[in-house]
Amino acid sequence: MQETDFATWLQTELDQRGWSQADLARYSELSPVIIYRWLQGKALPNPSNSRKVARALNLNTKTVFVMAGIMSTEEAGAAADTSASPRDFSTEELLIELRRRIPDSDGGGYIE
16 A cells, blocks of 8 residues: 555545544544654554554554555455454444443343
8 A cells, every 4th residue: 555545545534524633643642743644645554553543433453454555455354353442343332232231220131
């Protein structure tokens, strides 16, 4: 993946969310300068920063790895994702799982 392809993809992701570069920097806990360099097509993220971007954008890490050129589409399809964390799931997915696991306080069933 070339820097300009990643830059275009990342800008599209930001636009879809109505985010600025500063928003991504804040949510990913990365330097605004790094985000700026990516969006200018001057650099690509390393694996560590790609994970932070994935968490901030609520995307699968493999998606960002492919877009950043860290792994190919074929490698991403064959790789097992073993790095799941709560940040990898949407709020709705987390609430559904919590409702499934937590019994109702009166003991009469589960939270609805």
